Amino acid sequence: MVKQLQNYQYAKYIPSSPSIGGTTVTDPLHVHLSFGYPSTHLFPLIELNRAASNAILNHGEHALHYSGAEGPAKIREWIKHRSKIRSIYVDQNQIITTAGAMQAIDLAAKVLLNPDDEVWVEEPTYFNALQSFRMTGAKIKSFPIDEHGVQVDLIEEALVKARKLNKKIPKLLYCMPNFHNPTGVSLSLERRKKLAHLAYEYNFYILEDDAYSELSFKNRYLPAIYSFAEERVIYVGTFSKIIAPGIRLGWMIANEKVLQNTHLLMLGSQTNPFTQEIIASLLEEITFEDHLERLILTYRQKRDIMLESIKTSFGDDVTFVVPEGGFFLWLNFHPEVDTANFANEAFRRGVSIVEGKPFFETNQGANQLRLCFSYCNEEQIRRGIKILADAYYAYYE
Ligand SMILES: Cc1ncc(COP(=O)(O)O)c(C=O)c1O
Structure with a gap:
């Protein structure tokens, strides 16, 4: 039988473009300055091997079962303890792993x-978060960033x-207060407090994405916005940057109502208990502070070489x-420059970068790159920066 395929209407909010930053180039000489990835050499492979074995041999019967909504307690105990560096004081039951x-x-x-x-x-902002917001059908409005983070006075x-014109108040404000992706800047203490105050005053939630929280090159850890507005902040963390992204383990800290609703949305599909058991075993096995020190030292050196x-x-x-932590450096060129012009040329010469535009909801960022x-x-x-500069000067002498 010949099957005649009819036109099918897929869901309205599927993103129109794939995630940005990853390329499929496999040439070993190609330089991926676009990848927002941790250094492969810093994965604690030997320790992970032991931790995985321990998780299987000593906790396997439990970790390989359906575990109930909460998952293993040890990992949430670690998160609870570690969150104190950002002045977050919570109970285990205020944490959901994701x-x-x-x-x-x-x-x-x-x-x-x-x-x-x-x-x-914020503008610019993390493009995958933008995609996620677009998929809800919500309207997105952006606010510029300077060297002290998002300009909270403009938000106010x-x-x-x-309020005066009876227009919509946001339901949610998304913010990366530490070592922002893509600009690398951090939000000042005053602005954190102000944002927290505004969240209560205008009754919206702040989604505080703290993916790079631990990677502070000056060992300087300002309090989380969460610490000033526990009832109106959803705080997000991850093991991707401090252990490895392939384990796919992160967490959310929020109030009871948000957590209840989140559990409902997860439809009984809890976060992989086996992975959690492995990471819990790993964190028992290593001295995390020593591991973190190695990460910070390496990333600080790499930043300095790039600068x-x-x-x-x-x-x-x-x-x-100059970023004081995290993974990213954001370059501003003269206003008449379009980084798209020489990004393609740089790619042909063996270097990938991410152009500025995808980080903006509005039509900006043409003269910037990450x-x-x-x-x-x-x-x-x-080598990558040299090639990038050669490509740039081939266009803009
Ligand atoms: C700001 C920011 N938030 C969230 C994520 C996603 O992290 P994860 O690997 O934990 O999903 C990233 C990853 O690059 C990021 O840069």
Whole structure:
């Protein structure tokens, strides 16, 4: 029988483009300054091997079963304890583990948003979060960032105006207060407090995405926004940047109502208990502070090499804020530059970067680009920046 396929209408809000930053290039000489990935060499493979064996041999019967909604307690105990560095003091039952920070963001968006609700975001912002908000049918409004993070005075102005004109108040404000993706900047203490105050005053939730929280090159840990507004902040963390992204383990800290709704949305499909048992065993096995020190040292060195290479290759033709943690460096070019022009050329010459535009909901970012210093080795960073500069000067002499 010949099957005649008819046109099928798929769901309205499926993203129109794939996630950005990953390329399929397998040439070993290609330099991936686009990948927002941790350094492969920092994965604790030997310790993970032992932890996996321990999880199977000593906890396998439990960890390989359906585990009930909560999952293993040990991992939440660790998260509870570690959260104190950001002045977050919670009980285990205020924490839900998720398949990475991204699932936590997605669940939070689904719990809070209906079509036509408003989400306010930083500009630029993390593109996968943008995709997730778009999929709820919510309207997105953006606020600019300077070297102290999102400009909270502009958010306040917009809230005052919205209330006065009887316009929509956002249901959710999405913010990355530490080592922001893509700009690398952190939100000042005053702005954190102000945002928390506004969340109560105007009755919206803040989704605090703290994916890079631990990777502070100066060992400086400002309190989380959560610590100033426990009832109006959903805090999100992840093991992706401090252990490995492939384990797909993150978490959400929130109030009881949000957590209840999140559990309902997860439809009984708890986060992989086996992985949680392995990571719990790993964290018992290693001294986390020593592991973290190694990560910070490595990433700080890579950042410094990237900064030095940029100064050598671009001189005063670019500006940037020096990131004090995380993975990213955000380059600003002259306003007439379009980074798309030379990004393609750089790609042909063997370097990938991410152009600025996808990080914006509005039509901005043409003269900006994101570099990631965490994934490549020192030689690749030096070579990659040199090639990028050659591609740039081929267009803009
Ligand atoms: C700001 C930010 N939030 C969330 C994520 C997603 O992290 P995960 O791997 O835990 O889903 C990333 C990953 O790159 C990120 O940069």
